[in-house]
Amino acid sequence: DAGITQSPRHKVTETGTPVTLRCHQTENHRYMYWYRQDPGHGLRLIHYSYGVKDTDKGEVSDGYSVSRSKTEDFLLTLESATSSQTSVYFCAISETGQESGYTFGSGTRLTVV
């Protein structure tokens, strides 16, 4: 999607290993979000950021951490991956967080074996 890229697109990792997913934007938007999508659950918010070094937890934050050292990058880290973290992860950006629609990346499909 224009202005936002996620990497990697696919990853297979072993249980217990750390994993970092990257979200990069070129829109200079203040707000960035990490969601996970699982069948039957829709999208659930993991963490979000409302500025450089300003982050907060979402609905399903256990086992995840985030960092935002630059406006354009928002990293999601699974400290010790578990099979329950097998999912599709989406990053999203928003100019205002409230009054504008979100722009989503194409997703990262993560499989923990």
Added chain:
Amino acid sequence: SQQGEEDPQALSIQEGENATMNCSYKTSINNLQWYRQNSGRGLVHLILIRSNEREKHSGRLRVTLDTSKKSSSLLITASRAADTASYFCATVPGGGNKLTFGTGTQLKVEL
């Protein structure tokens, strides 16, 4: 927990027919948004309706919002095969700055 719940979970119609999807939510909102997701892709923003609006149009899309019933509907008129996708409603709570999504409606438009 999900803020929004879509109904029906799945919908199959013929090309040219209208498709209606409904969304219910639980708490007061700043606005409600609808998104489309094609298989294997990210979500695409379709339309945003504010809490003080009752109806909004965008091309073949018509969205209504009833805050007294905490519900919204998305109508796609004259559907096309390319409309086949999952549709999600999402809400921004009053005073909040993050979207909460429903579980989605899978729409299939057959030729």
